[in-house]
Amino acid sequence: MNFSEIGKPRPRFEGIDQVTGKSTYVGDMYLPGMLYAKGLLSTEDHAKILEIDTSPAKQLKGVRVVITGHDIPVNITGPIVQDAYCLPIDKVRYRGEMIALVAADTEEIAEEAVSRIKVKYERLPAVFDPRDALQPDAPIVHDEFQGTLCNGNLILMHGHDVSRLVHGDVEQGFAESDLIVEHTFATTPELGGAIEPYAVLAQPNGADGLTIWAPSQSPFANAGAIAKILQLSTNKVRFISPAVGGAFGQKAGYFEPVVALAALKTDRPVRYTFTSKEFFLHGSSRSPMYLTYKMGVKSDGKIMAIQRTTLTSAGAQASVGILITHKGGFMGAGPYYSPNHYAECRVAYTNKVPGGAVRGFGMAQATFAMESMMDIIAEKLGMDPLEFRLKNVLCDCNNCSPTGENMKSIGIRPCLEKVREMSGWQA
Amino acid sequence: MKTTICFRLNGEEMEIAVEPNLTLLDMLRERLHITSPKKSCDEGDCGACTVLLNGKAVNSCLVLALSVNGQEVMTLEGLGNAQNLHPLQKHFYEMGGSQCGYCTPGMIMAAKAFLDENPNPTEEEVKEGLSGNLCRCTGYIKPIKATLAAAKEINEGK
Numbered sequence: 182m183n184f185s186e187i188g189k190p191r192p193r194f195e196g197i198d199q200v201t202g203k204s205t206y207v208g209d210m211y212l213p214g215m216l217y218a219k220g221l222l223s224t225e226d227h228a229k230i231l232e233i234d235t236s237p238a239k240q241l242k243g244v245r246v247v248i249t250g251h252d253i254p255v256n257i258t259g260p261i262v263q264d265a266y267c268l269p270i271d272k273v274r275y276r277g278e279m280i281a282l283v284a285a286d287t288e289e290i291a292e293e294a295v296s297r298i299k300v301k302y303e304r305l306p307a308v309f310d311p312r313d314a315l316q317p318d319a320p321i322v323h324d325e326f327q328g329t330l331c332n333g334n335l336i337l338m339h340g341h342d343v344s345r346l347v348h349g350d351v352e353q354g355f356a357e358s359d360l361i362v363e364h365t366f367a368t369t370p371e372l373g374g375a376i377e378p379y380a381v382l383a384q385p386n387g388a389d390g391l392t393i394w395a396p397s398q399s400p401f402a403n404a405g406a407i408a409k410i411l412q413l414s415t416n417k418v419r420f421i422s423p424a425v426g427g428a429f430g431q432k433a434g435y436f437e438p439v440v441a442l443a444a445l446k447t448d449r450p451v452r453y454t455f456t457s458k459e460f461f462l463h464g465s466s467r468s469p470m471y472l473t474y475k476m477g478v479k480s481d482g483k484i485m486a487i488q489r490t491t492l493t494s495a496g497a498q499a500s501v502g503i504l505i506t507h508k509g510g511f512m513g514a515g516p517y518y519s520p521n522h523y524a525e526c527r528v529a530y531t532n533k534v535p536g537g538a539v540r541g542f543g544m545a546q547a548t549f550a551m552e553s554m555m556d557i558i559a560e561k562l563g564m565d566p567l568e569f570r571l572k573n574v575l576c577d578c579n580n581c582s583p584t585g586e587n588m589k590s591i592g593i594r595p596c597l598e599k600v601r602e603m604s605g606w607q608a
Numbered sequence: 609m610k611t612t613i614c615f616r617l618n619g620e621e622m623e624i625a626v627e628p629n630l631t632l633l634d635m636l637r638e639r640l641h642i643t644s645p646k647k648s649c650d651e652g653d654c655g656a657c658t659v660l661l662n663g664k665a666v667n668s669c670l671v672l673a674l675s676v677n678g679q680e681v682m683t684l685e686g687l688g689n690a691q692n693l694h695p696l697q698k699h700f701y702e703m704g705g706s707q708c709g710y711c712t713p714g715m716i717m718a719a720k721a722f723l724d725e726n727p728n729p730t731e732e733e734v735k736e737g738l739s740g741n742l743c744r745c746t747g748y749i750k751p752i753k754a755t756l757a758a759a760k761e762i763n764e765g766k
Contacts, residue, residue: 200701200705
């Protein structure tokens with residue numbers, strides 16, 4: 182088949198800039214009088230902060246400002262629920278959490294100043310696994326939000342402990358099945374691994390407020406958060422997302438408000454460029470999940486029931502973990518038809534770096550579990566795994582999704598058939 | 609204590625005083641504001657900072673600025689510009705060899721050093737030649753094809 186556009190390279194709009202080295206990423210920007218920022222990152226997983234002594238850092242020549250949580254006008258933020266401290270005051274909840282920020286004449290001075298800040302911690306027991314986090318004696322990550330944002334470590338989703346999806350009757354489906362298979366899968370917290378580490382540049386503009394440059398995927402949400410945190414009116418915060426050196430969901434804003442405050446306090450531009458190590462420590466990862474899938478099938482391969490229980494580790498902040506848990510819940514049965522569905526999804530705080538979107542929003546975890554189940558069941562049935570899938574894909578006759586939508590233009594069958602033909606697949 | 613060094617950067621004589629621990633990458637970026645060499649891992653793993661030192665590809669984060677005294681350094685800025693693209697730049701542009709663009713300067717410079725040494729490579733050799741440059745967007749296929757297309761164009765032009 183001949184297409185006018187498909188299969189033909191389309192030069193990128195910014196391609197010439199990229200191949201000539203003219204694309205400007207935040208780390209490439211230098212403003213007159215610009216200061217360099219560095220953050221002090223927690224070396225503890227979970228600890229009370231007894232004291233932060235910034236005076237040795239402040240005494241260092243070339244240090245222009247040292248900021249701690251006490252300096253932040255409204256020290257709480259978060260994309261869905263407000264549970265993230267710009268800089269924590271009372272305790273740290275994960276290793277890599279930023280506690281203080283220094284802006285200095287050079288990056289070397291800022292690094293030296295950070296190393297001179299003395300933090301007295303009182304180590305607390307930490308919890309890393311979301312299953313452990315739900316035990317009655319588990320260390321509590323957020324004591325201050327009990328009953329409002331969480332019960333124990335279980336994060337409330339629109340006020341509920343659990344997000345449930347019910348369609349048909351799985352118990353009846355299992356009763357009618359010839360084979361029932363159950364497995365629990367665990368996924369890991371992958372990083373997007375963008376080659377450009379995160380960076381923020383903030384420039385104070387006097388009465389005009391601030392301009393902030395960061396490779397963010399959420400510039401408008403970030404601008405709103407900065408305005409709220411610094412108590413500025415939103416028209417005083419201009420947020421520019423210039424060239425972004427790969428994001429994959431991981432660049433939705435990190436420490437812009439703190440860098441912006443440093444710029445306001447010094448009345449000079451301030452840039453913070455993460456090292457790769459800092460980005461790996463502090464950057465959000467794909468939220469790890471436990472997924473228990475139980476499926477019932479007829480001996481001819483027809484799926485009768487899909488029951489799923491998932492538990493997400495949000496890390497120390499809910500961040501977008503609530504949405505990821507929901508989405509993994511309602512999309513987790515994949516492109517397959519079953520007359521009966523039941524899903525129960527939970528999300529828990531842990532003393533880990535807050536999770537987030539990474540190339541997908543809860544679906545990667547759920548798809549891994551579902552497709553693994555499809556292979557396991559096909560093997561138990563002695564069926565070709567492709568045949569087993571073709572027998573169960575949503576189609577015009579069985580087009581009802583687990584959420585009750587009647588799907589249209591379902592392309593999965595012709596797609597799988599084409600792949601079978603082109604790959605020469607033989608069971 | 610600073611030492612003054614002289615070197616050629618993209619064909620021009622440079623003179624600059626540098627500290628003994630300053631890397632070539634930091635000198636180019638922070639002192640001279642030559643920003644096509646990118647800083648990512650800063651320990652020689654990713655290749656984003658690749659420049660040519662006397663025609664050979666090096667990770668500029670692993671080269672001390674002092675050591676380029678009397679040497680010849682070339683960055684992507686010296687390879688070509690929008691009006692006069694080098695064949696590698698042209699084919700990376702036309703064939704989708706760049707996506708986010710962050711690894712692109714290092715990758716093109718690595719490809720340049722590679723083609724200078726091996727003007728008529730096989731696809732396998734190109735893969736080996738670019739193996740020191742990490743990319744998270746393209747999946748490498750298009751940079752490899754662009755490098756092969758550039759090799760062809762350079763050879764036909766001779």
